[in-house]
Structures are given as C-alpha cells and as structure tokens.
Amino acid sequence: MRMLKAKHRETLVAYLFLTPNLLGFLIFTSIPVIVSLGFSFFNARLAPWPQVLSGEFVGLGNFIKLLGFHMQDGAPVANDPKFWQFTGNTLFLMMVIPFQIFGSLILALFMNRKMKGIVAFRTIYFLPTIANGVAIYLLWQWVYNPNFGLLNSMITKFGEILNLQLVGPNWLSSEAWAKPSLMLMGLWIVIGGHNAILYLAALQNIPKDFYDAASIDGANPWQKFWYITWPMISPTTFFITIMAVIFGFQSGFMQAYIMTRGGPNGATTTLEYYIFKNLYEWHHVGYAATIAWFLFVVVFLVTLFNWRFGGKHVNY
Amino acid sequence: MKKKSEALLHSKETRKRKETLGRLAVYLVLTIGGISMILPFLWMISTSLKEPQAIYTFPPKWIPDPIIFTSYIKVWKIVPFARFYLNSIFIAFAVTVGQVMTSAFAAYAFSRLRFPGRDKLFFAYLATLMIPYSVILVPVYILMVYFRWIDTYKALIIPAMFTAYGTFMLRQFFMTIPRDLEDAARIDGCSLVGIFWRIIIPLSKPALATLTMFTFMASWNNFMWPLLVTESVEKKTLPIGLAYFQEVYQYTQPDWSLLMAGSLLAVLPVIILFVFNQRFFVEGIKLTGIKG
Numbered sequence: 001m002r003m004l005k006a007k008h009r010e011t012l013v014a015y016l017f018l019t020p021n022l023l024g025f026l027i028f029t030s031i032p033v034i035v036s037l038g039f040s041f042f043n044a045r046l047a048p049w050p051q052v053l054s055g056e057f058v059g060l061g062n063f064i065k066l067l068g069f070h071m072q073d074g075a076p077v078a079n080d081p082k083f084w085q086f087t088g089n090t091l092f093l094m095m096v097i098p099f100q101i102f103g104s105l106i107l108a109l110f111m112n113r114k115m116k117g118i119v120a121f122r123t124i125y126f127l128p129t130i131a132n133g134v135a136i137y138l139l140w141q142w143v144y145n146p147n148f149g150l151l152n153s154m155i156t157k158f159g160e161i162l163n164l165q166l167v168g169p170n171w172l173s174s175e176a177w178a179k180p181s182l183m184l185m186g187l188w189i190v191i192g193g194h195n196a197i198l199y200l201a202a203l204q205n206i207p208k209d210f211y212d213a214a215s216i217d218g219a220n221p222w223q224k225f226w227y228i229t230w231p232m233i234s235p236t237t238f239f240i241t242i243m244a245v246i247f248g249f250q251s252g253f254m255q256a257y258i259m260t261r262g263g264p265n266g267a268t269t270t271l272e273y274y275i276f277k278n279l280y281e282w283h284h285v286g287y288a289a290t291i292a293w294f295l296f297v298v299v300f301l302v303t304l305f306n307w308r309f310g311g312k313h314v315n316y
Numbered sequence: 317m318k319k320k321s322e323a324l325l326h327s328k329e330t331r332k333r334k335e336t337l338g339r340l341a342v343y344l345v346l347t348i349g350g351i352s353m354i355l356p357f358l359w360m361i362s363t364s365l366k367e368p369q370a371i372y373t374f375p376p377k378w379i380p381d382p383i384i385f386t387s388y389i390k391v392w393k394i395v396p397f398a399r400f401y402l403n404s405i406f407i408a409f410a411v412t413v414g415q416v417m418t419s420a421f422a423a424y425a426f427s428r429l430r431f432p433g434r435d436k437l438f439f440a441y442l443a444t445l446m447i448p449y450s451v452i453l454v455p456v457y458i459l460m461v462y463f464r465w466i467d468t469y470k471a472l473i474i475p476a477m478f479t480a481y482g483t484f485m486l487r488q489f490f491m492t493i494p495r496d497l498e499d500a501a502r503i504d505g506c507s508l509v510g511i512f513w514r515i516i517i518p519l520s521k522p523a524l525a526t527l528t529m530f531t532f533m534a535s536w537n538n539f540m541w542p543l544l545v546t547e548s549v550e551k552k553t554l555p556i557g558l559a560y561f562q563e564v565y566q567y568t569q570p571d572w573s574l575l576m577a578g579s580l581l582a583v584l585p586v587i588i589l590f591v592f593n594q595r596f597f598v599e600g601i602k603l604t605g606i607k608g
Contacts, residue, residue, distance in 0.1 A: 010431065014429035017429070018422050021422035024418060032456050110342055124354060130587055135579035140356070292448060
C-alpha cells in the first residue's frame with residue numbers, strides 16, 4: 001500500500017516538474033508542426049488588417065503548384081519556376097559543406113599537439129563562429145565591395161607586384177560570383193568552429209598505443225592517418241556531415257537578407273528565404289507552410305539515407 | 317659497437333631536428349591561417365575609425381589618418397542604439413532564465429523519475445530536434461498575430477523559453493550523475509524535490525553554465541524571429557536594429573565607418589563572453605555535439 005502511494009507520488013512530482021516545459025513544447029513546437037501541415041492544404045492568406053486568416057481547402061493544390069509541371073507550347077514548364085531556381089541555389093550553396101568539413105579536419109590535425117600558444121590559435125579560429133550574425137554579414141559586404149573593399153584592393157595590389165593589371169570581380173552584385181562569394185565567407189565562418197572542436201576531441205581520444213604500434217611496423221605518417229586516424233574519427237565525420245546537411249537545407253536566410261536581398265536576379269535566394277518572403281511579405285501562409293513541409297520531408301529522407309548508407313562505413 | 321651508438325645518436329639528432337622543423341611548419345601554417353581569420357576584423361576596426369571621405373579611397377589605408385572616434389558617438393544618436401542594446405540584454409536574460417529553468421525541471425523528470433509514458437514523450441522531444449525551424453515558425457507567427465502579441469516583448473521572450481534542445485542536453489548530463497548519492501539521500505528522508513535542489517543542481521553546474529551560455533548567445537544573435545514579430549523601432553533587438561540601420565540610412569550610399577562601428581559594438585559583448593568562458597563552450601560542444 002505504501003509502495004503504491006510512493007509510486008503515485010513520484011508520478012505526480014514528475015508531471016509537476018514536466019508541466020512548464022511540456023506546455024511550452026505543446027503550444028510552441030509539437031502542435032504547430034501539425035498545424036503547419038494543415039495550413040499546407042489551404043490557400044491560407046493573412047489579411048493585412050484586421051489580421052485574420054482566410055482561405056479555402058485546396059487539397060494538394062499547394063503541392064501541385066510547388067512541385068508540378070504543365071504543358072506550354074508542347075514543352076513542360078514548372079508551375080513555380082522560382083521554387084526550382086531557389087532549390088538549385090540552396091543545393092549549390094551546400095557544395096561548400098565538404099570544404100568546410102575537410103578544412104576543419106585539417107585544422108584540427110594541426111592543432112592536435114602540445115604546443116605553446118595553441119589555445120590562442122583555437123580562440124582566433126573560433127572568433128567568426130562567436131561573432132556570427134548581422135555584424136559579420138555587414139563586414140563581409142564591405143570586404144566584397146568592388147571598388148573599395150578589402151578583397152579587391154588586395155587583388156589589385158597583388159597584380160601590381162606581378163606587374164599585371166588585375167581587376168577583381170563585382171562579387172555580390174555579379175550573378176556568377178554572388179554564390180561563390182557567400183560560400184567563401186561560409187568557409188571562413190565555419191572552419192574553426194564547432195566541427196574543428198569536435199574533431200579535436202575525437203583526435204585526442206585515439207589511444208597513443210595505436211600510433212606506437214604502427215611506428216614499430218614502419219608505417220609512414222600518411223599510412224598512420226589512413227589506417228588509424230581516419231577510421232577512428234569516422235563517427236565524428238558521420239555526425240558532422242549529417243548535421244551540416246540538415247542545417248544546410250535550412251540556411252542562407254540572414255546572409256541573403258543583409259548582403260544581397262536574395263539577388264542579383266534571385267541568385268542567392270534559398271528555400272528558407274523563399275519561405276520568409278511568402279509568409280512575411282506576401283502573406284501566403286499556406287504556401288509558406290507547404291515549402292516548409294517540403295523541406296522537412298527532404299531533410300528527413302536525406303538523413304534517413306545517410307543513416308542507412310553512411311552508417312555502414314562508420315567504425316566504432 | 318662505438319659506430320653503432322654513434323649512428324644511433326646521429327639518427328636521434330636528425331629526428332630531433334626534423335621534429336623542430338615540423339613544429340615550425342605547423343606554427344607557420346597556423347599563423348597564416350590565423351591572419352586570414354583576423355584580417356577582416358582588423359579591417360572592421362580600421363574602417364570604423366576613418367573619416368567618411370577616407371573610406372572611399374583607393375588603395376585603402378590600414379592605419380587611418382587621422383584616427384577619429386566620431387562614428388562610435390554618432391551611432392548612438394542616429395538610431396536608438398542604446399535601446400537596441402537594452403532590448404537585447406533584457407530579452408536574452410529573460411529567455412535564458414526561462415529556458416534553463418524549464419529545461420532543468422523537465423530534464424530531471426526525464427532522467428530521474430518514473431512515470432507512465434516517459435520514454436514515448438522523450439522520443440517525441442527528440443524527434444522535434446530534426447524538424448526544420450520554418451515548419452514551426454509559420455504557425456507560431458500566426459499564433460502571435462492572433463494573440464495580438466506582435467510587437468510586444470511577450471512574443472520575443474515566451475516562445476523561446478521552452479526548447480527540446482535544452483531539455484535533451486541537460487537530460488544527457490543528469491544521466492551521468494551516479495545514482496548512489498540519490499539513494500543515500502532518499503534513505504535519509506530527502507524528498508524528490510529536495511534531491512533535485514540539493515543533489516542534481518549543485519552537481520550539474522558545468523552543464524547549466526554551458527546551456528546558459530549557448531542560450532544567451534543564441535538569443536543575442538537571433539534574427540528571423542525578432543524580424544518577424546517586431547514593428548516599432550523601440551522593440552528592435554541589436555541584430556534587427558543593425559539591419560534596420562543599414563536599410564533606412566545606409567542602403568544607397570552607406571557610411572561604412574558608421575556601420576562597422578555599430579557592428580563592432582554589437583559583437584563585442586559576445587566576444588568578451590566567449591574569451592572568458594571558453595572552457596564551457598568547448599565542453600558543451602563535446603557534450604551534445606549539436607550546434608548551440
């Protein structure tokens with residue numbers, strides 16, 4: 001009898017502890033996920049004033065508009081060509097991810113030794129991650145200024161040394177260079193950040209004996225890396241890759257908003273920015289929710305794919 | 317015999333020389349990389365100290381002539397920068413206190429107490445970690461509109477006070493605290509609430525500090541949400557204020573000296589916070605692996 005009472009009391013206490021967070025979780029996370037899916041079946045719009053939602057049930061209409069094609073003059077044309085352009089932009093910008101991961105690994109390999117001043121280096125490389133935000137994007141907008149920016153003045157200077165007339169591109173305002181500019185900046189921001197620290201921790205966890213044994217067998221540094229280090233850090237690589245891909249699909253809003261307004265000609269608008277525009281500028285709530293849910297499904301499938309096929313090559 | 321030892325000595329010496337050389341190479345590479353990390357920041361400082369006409373000169377000078385601090389004074393006058401600062405501090409503080417508290421409570425229930433449905437509920441929490449932010453953003457924004465919370469501090473603070481991430485992180489940490497301590501306390505008649513306050517919380521200070529830091533920084537740098545829910549200038553946070561500053565006064569012919577001064581003022585608090593609390597960052601990243 002007393003045991004039962006104690007058990008009941010534990011349940012009661014547990015729910016008391018849980019209530020504040022659970023309420024918030026229900027109202028601001030889990031119910032919205034479902035509501036969001038609901039929105040995607042309506043052509044819901046938010047009237048500017050009085051701000052009320054209106055719209056009819058359209059079934060899969062939003063999804064057909066987003067993903068479908070129609071025939072025009074005998075050729076298939078996307079219902080929403082912008083969506084495909086922005087999807088392409090998002091994927092293009094994600095091509096910096098391998099460079100970021102590889103860069104962080106190299107940096108971690110360099111920093112993985114007992115040397116004076118290593119903490120100072122770690123701090124310096126981590127600074128862009130810490131300062132990441134509007135200030136950094138403003139700074140890089142100025143760095144990329146075609147006439148007076150840091151980068152182009154360095155390029156010109158370099159040209160003078162070589163006795164060449166080098167003229168840097170227009171970076172952010174050039175359709176060809178806008179994406180590579182953002183990617184270079186992304187590399188600078190991420191390289192010494194979270195991933196480098198995770199790699200450093202993984203490297204420090206590899207037992208020294210492995211390397212000693214390999215030395216006795218006459219392995220060269222490259223062999224040591226390939227047969228010991230790389231397999232031992234593969235769980236970290238796997239984890240970092242999955243997280244980078246999940247975040248990559250959702251990224252690119254703030255930089256585009258501050259630096260390019262998504263231009264030139266939509267060259268830097270990502271899916272996240274498209275969602276924002278639909279919601280905030282055009283008040284197409286239903287369509288915004290549809291794109292968001294599409295993003296969710298893609299992220300889910302890619303992660304699942306990573307788990308199934310990437311997971312096999314991971315050595316624990 | 318003598319020859320052999322000489323050869324051994326010789327090889328030892330070359331190995332030592334090789335090691336020093338390798339060390340030097342590592343320093344060299346790290347320094348070159350470090351310079352490219354620092355250079356944009358120096359450029360930021362240099363620009364912020366220039367006269368307006370000195371900004372648009374070619375080639376640019378690294379050391380401004382003359383060095384002037386007027387931008388740092390003008391920034392506060394042109395836009396209500398002090399107000400942005402106060403808003404950011406107040407919101408980050410409130411969100412952090414709320415999030416750390418609700419997360420710690422929930423994490424205690426998930427890690428230490430038994431109740432029906434616990435594991436299923438925790439799985440639901442975990443599952444939401446993978447959902448893109450925008451999926452949740454759309455309905456919560458509409459909710460704010462219907463609550464008439466747009467352009468209030470409520471919208472900026474309350475939805476950010478509850479996260480699955482904080483709960484998950486603290487739960488992982490609470491799980492590592494040995495149960496023996498708790499059992500001993502129970503035998504001594506300590507209540508479940510007492511165990512939380514007197515055992516779990518004091519032993520989790522590092523994890524709580526890490527979550528505090530991550531939450532504070534995330535709130536400080538948050539952009540899309542405050543952009544959506546603020547309208548008046550008085551409610552803007554620093555990042556939104558900076559963007560507004562750029563948009564309204566600076567988009568056509570920006571005064572980069574002003575913009576850089578404002579940017580520097582915006583990042584300085586977090587950089588200082590980081591430099592003095594590095595340890596917590598590194599530990600936090602290792603603990604969860606997830607970006608804060």
